[in-house]
Amino acid sequence: xxxxxxxxxxxxDLASLILRVGxxxxxxxxxxxxxxxxxxxxxxxxxxxxxxxxxxxxxxxxAAGTEIFGGLALAVGFLTPLSSAAMVGLMIxxxxxxxxxxxxxxxxxxxxxxxxxxxAALATGxxxxxxxxxxxxxxxxxxxxxxxxxxxxxxxxLGGIGQLVIFYRPKKS
Numbered sequence: 001x002x003x004x005x006x007x008x009x010x011x012x013d014l015a016s017l018i019l020r021v022g023x024x025x026x027x028x029x030x031x032x033x034x035x036x037x038x039x040x041x042x043x044x045x046x047x048x049x050x051x052x053x054x055x056x057x058x059x060x061x062x063a064a065g066t067e068i069f070g071g072l073a074l075a076v077g078f079l080t081p082l083s084s085a086a087m088v089g090l091m092i093x094x095x096x097x098x099x100x101x102x103x104x105x106x107x108x109x110x111x112x113x114x115x116x117x118x119x120a121a122l123a124t125g126x127x128x129x130x131x132x133x134x135x136x137x138x139x140x141x142x143x144x145x146x147x148x149x150x151x152x153x154x155x156x157x158l159g160g161i162g163q164l165v166i167f168y169r170p171k172k173s
Contacts (some may be wrong), residue, residue, distance in 0.1 A: 002087045002145075003005070006017070007118060007140040008022055008131060009131050009132070010130075010131075012070070012130065013130035013132060013151065014128060014130075015127060015134075016124070016128065016129060016130035016133070017077075017133075018082040019078075019120065019123060019124055019127065020074050020075055020077055020080070020124055020127075020129065020130075020133070020149065021075050023071075023074060023117075023120045023121075024059055024070075024071045024072065024073070024074030024076075025064060025071060025075050026071070026084075027067045027068075027070060027071030027074065027080030027087060027117075028067065028068050028071035028072055029064070029069070029071075029107075030067045031037045031063070031065070031067025032064075032067075032068060033066035033080045034060060034063060034067065035038055035047060035064045035068075036063035041057075041061065041064065042057075044060040045057040045059070045060040047099050048060050049159050050142075051077065051097055051098055052059050052097065052168055052169050052170035052171055053097065053167055053168060053169075054166075054167045054168070054169050055162075057164035057166060059167060063090060063093075063094075066087075066089075066090050067090065068085060070083045070086040070090075074087070074124060076130075076133065076134050076144050077129025077130065077132065077133020077134050077135050077136065078133070078134040079135065079140070079141065080124060080125060080129040080133065080141050080144060081125040081128070081141055081144050081147070081148035081149075081151035081155075082151065082152075082155065083124075083146070084121040084122065084124045084125030084151075084152035084156070084157040085121070085125065085151060085152045085153075085154075085158070085159065086154075086156070086159070087117060087118070087120075087136050088118050088122065088125075088152055088156025088157065088159075088160065089123035089155070089157070089158075089159030089160035089162075089163065090160070091115075091117045091118045091121070091149070091160075092114075092118070092156065092157065092159075092160025092161070092163075092164075093115040093163045093164060093168075094162060095111035095112050095114030095115065095118075096111075096168075097164070097170075099111040099113075100169075118156075121152060121156065122149060122153060123151050123154075124152075125149055125151060126144060126145065126149040126152070126154025127144065127145070127146040127148070128142065128144030128145070128148050129141060129142075131143075133165060135143050139141075144165060148169055151173050
């Protein structure tokens, strides 16, 4: 499936592979924890409801599914800029809803981790899947570059803002 030789496999392909697999599988574990971790999906939904998300059971499934399936897609390099956009949107919502008020540092409950994931997602969207990816094998999103960056950024930001506008209803203090 992947016709990769040392003469065609560049250091950018290697960087993309390392980033995609490490980042993608990390997101899979994050989503898996939403479903099977302490409290399971019901606990995740309860927490989502407590922080102001409308339809929390649906939102919990959507967030877990995005992390699991989007993470797997990133790991194998499938629709890489769009998979990256999914992570950008997800982290915009998480960063704003759950962490923004605490400031930047994760040690104080801030959005530092969310920001790091957004940066990693933009990098994967920009690098594209590389030669060792399904994108390359299918001839789609090959060597994404600026196009991949703009897809990851625009679709991710619009998706995240859309989620907030439609589903976020913070409790009035």
